[in-house]
Structures are given as structure tokens and as C-alpha cells.
Amino acid sequence: MRGSRSLWYAMAGAILSMGAPIGLLVVRELSVPQPIITELSSDRLTYVYVFLSTTIVMASVGFALGRQADQLAALSETDPLTGMPNRRALNRRLIDELHRAVRYRVPVSLFFIDIDGLKQVNDREGHATGDRMIRGVAHAIAESxxxxxxxARWGGDEFAVVAPSTGADAARASAERIVAYVADQTRADxxxxxxxxxxxxTFDPAQIGQRSDIEIDSLVRAADAALYRAKAGGRNRVHAA
Structure with a gap:
């Protein structure tokens, strides 16, 4: 109570999600006329309490649903075996980088990486061994x-890498580093x-003779064809389109 003319009170409630506090909601009432304090203050307090409780529940549910949606979105773009981004995530990133390349006139490169001999390992030692092999390569690629x-994991025994602001020479150097690092990191296994x-x-809009834009499928086909030639050339190597 402040003086004889008004009632002051406040209620606060914690907003929880999965038992963890995520916020605080405060409801405050000022200047309730003195003549109705005695008759209505209890009702008003009850009303504020109900309002506060309902709002807290709605906020908690809304936050939980939003977080669940974020988690589902993340899962939809994550490869369950390796924990790397999946093909869907890579396609989205590649589109973004191609737009950026055109806008700023910078190159972007796409690598397709294939595990040599995985089918033979699966046939000879079983898919559990093959899965361990995939996870080991995924870890080595991520670290390199x-x-x-x-x-990202493209699917099966293939991975892919988007390399922004990377021209043909730098892309080859990066790919050679990946090849060497994978072999080194898996040697003990x-x-x-x-x-x-x-x-x-590689797509380089600043290079003379290249188009100023390119479709994602064109770059994917070029990288896939280059990978095929690398495999045909003896494996454990890099080939540029």
C-alpha cells in the first residue's frame, strides 16, 4: 500500500521450458482507487494471477514448440551416421555461395569426395566395418x-565440400590436403x-569466357564427372574439371 489512495502490488512468474527457466514475466498494478480496494483487491489479484499463470503457460508452450521446430529443422539437415550436414544442407549452402560468387565476382569451388574401396570392405568385412570407415573419413574431412x-555427407560413400572464394589452384591445393590428411588419420585404424x-x-564469374551465372546442377555434374575421372585414373588422387 502506498499512502491512502492507491494499492500497489506485483506478481512475477518464471517461464519454464523442459524444467529450465528461460524468462521472467512480471505483472504490476498501480493506482487502484481507494474506495474499491477493500471490495475488489482480492478479485483483481485473482484475475492478475490467472492472467499471469495463463500467459506463462502459453509462453512456455510457444517456446517449447519453437525450439522443437528448430531441432527438427537441424535434424532434417544432419546425416545420422556421421553427424555432418547432409545433402540437403549442402545444396542450400551451395546456392547461397553461388549467389555470393555472382554478386561479388569471386570464385567458388565444389569438391566431390569418394571413399576408395568401400564396397569391397562392406562385402568382405560387413557394413558395421564400412560404417566405421565412413565415420573415420568424415571426421578426417571435417578436421582438414x-x-x-x-x-557434408552427400550419400553412400560420397562427401562434398563447398569452398567459398576459392579458385581452381587453391581448390586443388585444398583437395590434395584432404587426400593426404584422410590417409594419415586413418592409417592406424x-x-x-x-x-x-x-x-x-570451380565457378569463377570473373574469369574471361565464363558465364556470369551458373545453375547448381551444372556445377554438381562437373564435379561428379571430375570425380569419375579421378577414380578411373587410379584412385587416391585429385582431378579438376
Whole structure:
């Protein structure tokens, strides 16, 4: 109570999600006329309490649903075996980087990486061994990437990397580093190190003779064709389109 003319009160409630506090909601009432304090203050307090409780519940549910939607979105773009981004996530990132390349006139490269001999390992030692091989290669690829690169599992025994602001020469150097790093990091896991082959396609809008824009499918086909030539050339190597 403040003086004889008004009633002052406040209620506060914690907004919880999965038992963890995520916010605080405060409802405050000032200047309730003195003549109705005695008759209505209890009712008004009850009303404020109900309002506060309802709002807290709605806020908690809304936050939980929003967080669940974010988690589902993240899961939809994550490969369950390796924990890397999946093909869907890479396609979205590649589109963004192609738009950026056109806007700022900078190159962007796409790598396709294939595990050499995975089918034979699956046939000879079983898919559990093959899955361990995939996870090991995924870990090595992730560790070998630059901060600006975006790596993902494309599917099966293939991975892909988007390398922003990376021309043909820099892309080859990065791909060679990935090939060497994968072999080095997997050497202790098997009698022979696991090797990979890499195909590279580069889009450079500033290069004379190239189109000022390109479709994602064109770059994917070029990288895939380069990977095929790397495999045909003896594997454990890099080929650029």
C-alpha cells in the first residue's frame, strides 16, 4: 500500500521450458482507487494471477514448440551416421555461395569426395566395418577443412565440400590436403590407410569466357564427372574439371 489512495502490488512468474527457466514475466498494478480496494483487491489479484499463470503457460508452450521446430529443422539437415550436414544442407549452402560468387565476382569451388574401396570392405568385412570407415573419413574431412569451407555427407560413400572464394589452384591445393590428411588419420585404424578420390569443379564469374551465372546442377555434374575421372585414373588422387 502506498499512502491512502492507491494499492500497489506485483506478481512475477518464471517461464519454464523442459524444467529450465528461460524468462521472467512480471505483472504490476498501480493506482487502484481507494474506495474499491477493500471490495475488489482480492478479485483483481485473482484475475492478475490467472492472467499471469495463463500467459506463462502459453509462453512456455510457444517456446517449447519453437525450439522443437528448430531441432527438427537441424535434424532434417544432419546425416545420422556421421553427424555432418547432409545433402540437403549442402545444396542450400551451395546456392547461397553461388549467389555470393555472382554478386561479388569471386570464385567458388565444389569438391566431390569418394571413399576408395568401400564396397569391397562392406562385402568382405560387413557394413558395421564400412560404417566405421565412413565415420573415420568424415571426421578426417571435417578436421582438414578451413573455417570457411562447408563439408557434408552427400550419400553412400560420397562427401562434398563447398569452398567459398576459392579458385581452381587453391581448390586443388585444398583437395590434395584432404587426400593426404584422410590417409594419415586413418592409417592406424586398418592394415592399410583409407584413401579417397576427389573431383573438383570451380565457378569463377570473373574469369574471361565464363558465364556470369551458373545453375547448381551444372556445377554438381562437373564435379561428379571430375570425380569419375579421378577414380578411373587410379584412385587416391585429385582431378579438376
Amino acid at each position: 577443412l578451413r573455417e570457411t569451407d562447408f563439408g 586398418r592394415a592399410r590407410p583409407t584413401t579417397v578420390s576427389v573431383g573438383i569443379a
